[in-house]
Amino acid sequence: MRLKRNVFLILTLLLTFTLQAQIFDPVTWDFSYEKKGDNQYEIVIKATIEEGSHIYSMDIPDGGPIPTSVSFDTVPGYSLQGVVWEAIEPEELFDEAFDLNIKSFSGKAEFRQKITGNSPSFKVNGIVNFMACNNVTCSPPKDVEFEIRISNTAADKSVAGSEEVAPVRDKKGLLGFLLLSVIAGFAGILTPCVFPMIPMTVAFFSQGSENRKKPVLKALIFGLSIILIYSSLGIIVSLTSAGAGFANALSTHWIPNIIFFTLFLLFALSFFGAFEIILPNKWVTGADSRVDKGGMIAAFFLGLTTVIVSFSCTGPIIGALLVEAAGGDVLRPTIGMFGFGLAFALPFTLFALFPSVISRMPKSGGWLNSVKVVLGFIMLAFSLKFLMTIDGVYSIGILTRDIYLAIWIVLFALLGFYLMGKIKFVHDSEVTHVGTFRLFLIIAVFAFTIYLITGLFGAPLKGLSSLLPPQETSWFYKKQLLSDDKPVPPSVIALSPVSKICSEPEYDDLFEMPLGLTGYFDYGQGLTCAREQGKPAFIDFKGHACANCKVMEAKVWSDHEVLKRLRENFVIISLYTDDRTQLPESEWITSAVDGKVKKTIGKINEDLEISKYKTNALPLYVITDHEGNPLNKPMPTNLNIEEYKKWLDEGVAAFKLKLP
Structure with a gap:
């Protein structure tokens, strides 16, 4: 019981994170x-x-x-x-x-x-x-x-002027998260706590059905109530997370990442049957007593009762969505909970409106518990993402791409064996035969496992780039890159003589350039080299925990023509804004933005991005002259390779125009 209370307390505390700092730049x-x-x-x-x-x-x-x-x-x-x-x-x-x-x-x-x-x-x-x-x-x-x-x-x-740079909202990212939330809502329906409730809910609306309009109205109020309840939870998280720098602080500091990893681990264990996460009984009885009074208001309280009773199964899914949402756009929690509530309420409402369809529903049984276990495996795999963030931000170097992939391979192989009936958990029924749907699911899981195995041997796995450690941490990738007698992977082929660096890059023991590129990790050192070589500087504001940064490198930078331009035409300066490495006191700076002393590599780089380019968006690519002034409009995430190449060419043309 104490464990259940602690888990609920942690979930509650997550909703109260807040940071008020704002950049006044109107x-x-x-x-x-x-x-x-x-x-x-x-x-x-x-x-x-x-x-x-x-x-x-x-x-x-x-x-x-x-x-x-x-x-x-x-x-x-x-x-x-x-x-x-x-x-x-x-x-x-x-x-x-x-x-x-x-x-x-x-x-x-x-x-x-x-x-x-x-x-x-x-x-x-x-x-x-x-x-x-x-x-x-x-x-x-x-x-x-x-x-x-x-x-x-x-x-x-x-x-x-230098005032033009503004954060760009990733609309595709929000739509993708909405779709993920809708899928999560439908997954919540297919759990043992929720699915059996559908016939009981329909029976409530069938009472007094001599007047067809009343049941219809009650069903609509019921569905809207569920959407409203979940959306309200999302709004609370959105309001408490609104503030410049909140996403970066929440997604990169080791304390929230340890909490999130622990939560995902507990959610997975809950789905495996180790324990149940439940809300206090008085909440259920209080809401249920209002339902007994009847009337239209009863439909709202029935929706509230459904949300509360189903929490032991939906709680881990909701918690996982809120954890994912809290580290991104401030609208993500609201959009996520709206999508979840919409998908969750839809089947209840449709069955209430068309009760005859309920006879065609599949019967409850062991397959419902299998849905929970599958979700448990997925949450266990995703929990590693938070450990990966800590490992990258603090330059620990333990959770490499190889180790990460090895753990995922084992997890998804176990999931495949579970679906075959070779592994059993608490509440599981005997698998006497493999149905058609389960067979295709087994094939998909083992195919995905084999796909992951190719990553151990240098395959870029571009579709998973945002969820995996950088490819340059892979042992096979490094071996191929440094080998003289073995072919180098296509993504790092020397398309032309690689630009020589002017001096040994600072912090090269902490960071690595992707795709075999060379460059610098210090702003001043990079601009000095650009001046010596007579080339424009290409500044890459990035982060260890930045998923879009990895996607851009895997899907855009790896393009033959883009990589050729980066190698030949620029001095690259990669600046991590979330790195926690503390610098010697002599290198600390006092920010002109907020007056605070910046002591770490990440904080100094983030302050540079905010003070000079007026945004803290990641990734942000800026082509500059030798004084750090933008030559064209900075580029945020853009997966259109042709547009990216055009932008690179425009930067070079503007630089040549400035030459005396």
């Missing part, structure tokens, strides 16, 4: 020019301001806030004509804080400067200094550097 800048005549141009500086925020005018009285200002570098290529003016009229309001009438811009602002060009092509460099505020807070005065290349032949008239 302004996006765009820089362009317009040609007004022979050698006559206007520099156009536009600001897009989020609703509820504002920036100040260039004309601010003494004693007021810091005004917006624009300054230009003086170079021979052009000359300024007049001064910068505001192309949009600011709004003037009385500000009680300064006791002055203050002009400001909300929504958008635009500034212009006339120039005369003194050569066919030239660059205009400058800095915008501004301060953004809303009703709660203000950002410190901030500089945004810009560079506009002007040419009579160039088509490019716009260069976005």
